[in-house]
Amino acid sequence: MSLLELAVERPQRWDVPFGDAMGEAEVDQLLELDPFYEMDPTSFPAALPLREILKNDTRINYYPVGGIIVREGDYGNSAFLVLRGKVQVVLSGLDPELLGRQPIRKQGFLKSLARMWRNPNLPEVREQIRARQDLIVNDSDEVADLSQTRVFLQDIPRVLGDSRTVTLKPGELFGELAALTRTPRSATVLAEGDAWLLEIRWQGLRDLMRHTDSLRQHVEQLYRQNSLRVHLRETPLLSQLPAEVLEKVVAETDFESHGNFEWHATFDKTSQRHGEAIITEPLIAEEGSLCDGILLVRSGFARLSHHFGSGQRTVAYLGKGQVFGLNEAIGSALGTLPVTLTHSLRALGYVDVLRIPQRVLNEHVFPHFSREALAEIAKKHAISCTTEQCEPSNGQHGGEQPRIDTPLLEFLVERRLINGQQAMLIDLDRCTRCDDCVRACAATHNNNPRFVRQGERHGPFMIAQACMHCADPVCMIGCPTGAIGRDMATGIVRINDLTCIGCSTCANSCPYDNINMVEVRDRSGAILVDQNTHQPIHKATKCDLCADQSGGPACQRACPHDALVRMDLGNLGQLSDWVGR
Template sequence: MVTAVETMARPQRWATPFGPDMTEAIVDELMTLPIFRDIDESRFPGNTPLRGILLNDTRVVNYEPGEIVVREGDYGNSAFLILDGYLRVVLNPNLPQNMLGRLSMKKKGFVEALSQLWTNSWRPEVRDPGRYQGATSAGSSGGTAGVYLQDIPAILDKHQTAQLGPEMIFGELAALGRVPRTASIFAESDVRVLEMRWQGLRELRRFDTTWKEKIDLAYRKNALHNALSEAPMFSHLTEEQLKAVEEETLFETHGAFDWHTSYKRMLAQGREMEHGTPIARQGDYPDGILMVRAGFARVSAQLGNGERTLTYLGAGDVYGLEELYRAWQNKGEDVVLETSLTALGYVDLLRIPRTVLEEYAFPQMAPPRQRLADLAGAEISSDALKEWAVGRRYINGTRAMLIDLNRCTRCDDCVRACASTHGGNPRFIRHGATFDHWMVANSCMHCADPVCMIGCPTGAIHRSMLDGSVVVNDDTCIGCGTCAASCPYDNIRLVQVANLHGEPLVDGEHKPIMKATKCDFCSSNPGGPACQRACPHDALRRVDFRGPDPFRGGYQ
């Protein structure tokens, strides 16, 4: 039995158990399964016992035939263990977007786009209530969180699938690596699964060798192989050579997985974001390169008693390559790291040893074209904006709304254009954090790390297959507010919707029906973002903060 621990504090997350209906009896049942029964409980610390993890970091979820468990492309923070029943994973081809509760988007024609000027209702957020009837097959806003596939035999006939049965684990790579789900999985029969939030999964991997080997093996078999095979420096290798590189490669994570929680708390307290967890320090001897698989990391150099930000790295970028290549080229010359690397929020890395690079990569490589340290040659005065953007994590934004306040006349043409395009209600607020004469407006930034997608029960918020924008399917949104609460930048809002007569829609309990709204980058409009096109002074621009200098170029 789990008892109170007097000498060691329990994890703060246990103040809100993952499964409020979890009981000691369910934990007893779980402990009879070989996957938990064979764990050496003595290896777990007193403040995080095995039974405590099962009681507070897991929950039992039941699914009906046809109900979707995970969707390809979704972001998740939990893994699953099948207790009873069978699931199907869709291998090829992927399920259509509308089956997953997502929008099947297409560009509007010229007449369709123009007709918005006279077809919009005088009341904002008007909907046809008929869209929300019919409960579960396409999702609804009537309270159900399930999205169902209606004809399982037809799906099995048209798609290549594989069966998953009791005691099989899935979803662990996406949960621990903050990467999109790679396939859709649905219930073939009545199924009972154990859902484990990522913190509990991390502790199981940390303190039990069997779980560590299981997860690490899956990582090497899937994610690691793909990441290395896509890296230009290893593109010439045979499968046998690539496997040798995989066996020597280590993977590690730094920073806080749920960084958006601490981010919002710190901003509420009026504090700027710290730069995060140190990974490598300037002056250290490198033992290999670091390849970013997910997340962001800050590259900095010493400046007096402090440091200046040179750039930041994202998925696919490499750190330490220039120094190690120079050492190999100069026949073993001792080199040290010329810059420091720090996790920004959360970063998932691959560490590839120096010996592996010297055998498999360097002999076939051209010399690196630029050293990260060379970025220190830029004027120090140009760093201020970069430091501000990094500190506020705007580097996450791929299509942020940047307003030049020296040009903006506050005419609000941008707001009116947005409202005309979205049923009478704008999808952004012309307000936001400012630095000098630049404002990052409260508009969805379509993040590279879209934490808003984590936890959406119906998959209503997702990336558009049309252009990669983060969009919300109004038909399957149930107004739970999970995405709005998760957005680090407060760029998602819940609005009450009305029927065609302008009367507020309510559910069976007479509670207002709410929907999540946000900028969708005007994905269906042929001319692109209406706000940008409407600005008469070229003051509003959509920028990718991952570019070389979003304040001077790289406008979309």
């Protein structure tokens, strides 16, 4: 062994269990409950036994009456199973100020200045690479104690008032959709009385669903029972329907999934650069086919395109909450002849959609609107296309679609860059290559810059290789320890260095090459190596958006020429304003 190497024990998946109170007796009790008692332990691999998943990836939480379990809008990394007591799912009407969100801890000026003096001279120095055995990780990936003070509401009847709520009883599961799809919580959940819940972090939930059908079927059944009405109410066309009419729509709505949940595994960057991506994208609805209702996008992204020459031209993309086919469905209801779709819809990765058949719209939805109102809605949602451009009007796609140069839009869609909520966009016409952005990043991160000033280009614009904190962060899918996850309040994707085992799964999963694996050292300069294999130990590193800095991302603040911005590439209005400034 070289004098510049130090042998240490490599971190393991369950070094940091989700809860410290799960013993063999508690696991035995869980295995007697639905849905766990139906699971066959032999269907799980030897490396991931059912008992160990329950012991290390779950914990039992107690909530007093009024205790806030999850809050609408927060990003969550876990699902909850009601063991004892009842909980209330608040669908609407709750005052957000009552939810007790804690402010993000920002470093003050003096602390930020002191950090610069403490920065090591060597790259990637670690004081500690293995977590202590007595640590537990909570929903926001921070070290916590299960006895921590929780936020709760004292006067439940007064606080809820006229809020719409649904009561869940023992055996019911919630929060699984947000945990698995990496999206914000869609509702606030409160303890109706004293309640005991089993919290399952999403890595364990994923493995349970991967190796057994019982939990998957349980989740699908609960979605249809508890969540479908919420998603339908979020659509303006359906928001004012009488409750009894909405129930008829719920009964006839079909749930569909298109594409691959782990789409990054088959994402071919070469085909994207040559415009061949659309050939491989799963077709959801095809231009020229008869309109048979509308599609509501529940999660994921979909490409809207139309025939142009011998190929397809991208018109827009649709995301969560947006609608496809509404104009044609209205035209079909108003006219005497069937209407064909004017555009095609294809899955970009993995897309969940709700399909409401034309017959259901004609019988239960459109009768609540006058013919004049329907004609006005149809006109408002129309798309006018010429040989030069297509201009989608507001509403058809759930919001106004600002005019974006077609080649730029196709560039963003084909490379899945619309996934980026905090992409680093650089105007190369203004950039002088001074590298002040890189130096600022290094100064903020112990002399280790967390991005590379290079990347995909379109005209004068470049998307640098910096974590984009994606709307669908597929880097989280395969992490075996939960070391990479979202901040609950901000949505920032962060890596817990203590629980990262250096497996490279996140780096290999990132379609944009924005996560790097680095060899780590101690302060003497010795490279840390595995004591068994004597191979260097790696850690995953990436941009953390300077989450603890009061001024925001250091890279953007340091640019002297206003050439760099952190931007949501899915916000076409913001992008249009910046490009056209």
